[in-house]
Amino acid sequence: MKVIMYPAVTFDGFISDLNGECYSWISEEDEKGYAQAKARAGCVLVGRKTYEQYKDDFLVEQAKTVIFVYTSRTDQKDNGNIKFLHGTPEQIIKQIGDRGFSEVIVSGGGEVNGALAEAGLVDEIIASIYSLTLGEGIRLFGSYKPKLKLKLLSTAQEADGIVKNHYQVEK
Numbered sequence: 717m718k719v720i721m722y723p724a725v726t727f728d729g730f731i732s733d734l735n736g737e738c739y740s741w742i743s744e745e746d747e748k749g750y751a752q753a754k755a756r757a758g759c760v761l762v763g764r765k766t767y768e769q770y771k772d773d774f775l776v777e778q779a780k781t782v783i784f785v786y787t788s789r790t791d792q793k794d795n796g797n798i799k800f801l802h803g804t805p806e807q808i809i810k811q812i813g814d815r816g817f818s819e820v821i822v823s824g825g826g827e828v829n830g831a832l833a834e835a836g837l838v839d840e841i842i843a844s845i846y847s848l849t850l851g852e853g854i855r856l857f858g859s860y861k862p863k864l865k866l867k868l869l870s871t872a873q874e875a876d877g878i879v880k881n882h883y884q885v886e887k
C-alpha cells in the first residue's frame with residue numbers, strides 16, 4: 717500500500733488557519749493536480765475534523781472517490797463511499813489496503829498527517845508550498861514531530877509563485 721501525502725502548505729509550515737480554512741489561498745491549478753491524484757488512487761484519507769469542515773465537498777466527491785475518514789469515534793456510520801475508520805495508523809492503512817486499494821492520498825489534517833508520518837507509513841509527499849505566511853494555524857504535522865529523511869524526486873514552479881516538491885520518504 718503506497719501512502720502519498722498531498723498537502724498545500726504555507727511558507728511558514730501551515731496547512732490552514734486556526735479555523736481550518738485554506739480554500740481562499742489554494743490555487744485552481746493545485747486543485748486540478750490533487751483531483752488527478754485522487755482519481756488515480758480511487759481513494760483519499762482525511763481526519764474527522766477535516767471531514768466535518770468540508771463535509772459538503774466530500775459528499776459531492778464521493779461519487780468518484782472513496783473517502784476514508786480517520787476517527788476515534790466508533791458511533792459514525794458509513795454513508796455510501798464515505799467510510800469511517802478507527803484504530804492505529806497501521807490498522808487504518810491495512811483496512812484501506814484490505815478494501816482493494818494499492819494507493820491512498822492523504823489529505824489532512826495535521827494530526828492525521830503527523831500520526832501517519834510518525835508511524836513511518838508515508839511513502840511520498842507532494843507538497844505545494846505557497847508564497848505566503850499565516851503566522852499561526854494548523855501545522856503540517858499537527859502536534860506530532862516526525863523525523864523524516866526525504867529524497868527530492870522533482871520540483872516545479874507553478875503559477876503565483878507556488879513551488880511543488882515531490883519527495884520520496886526514505887525508510
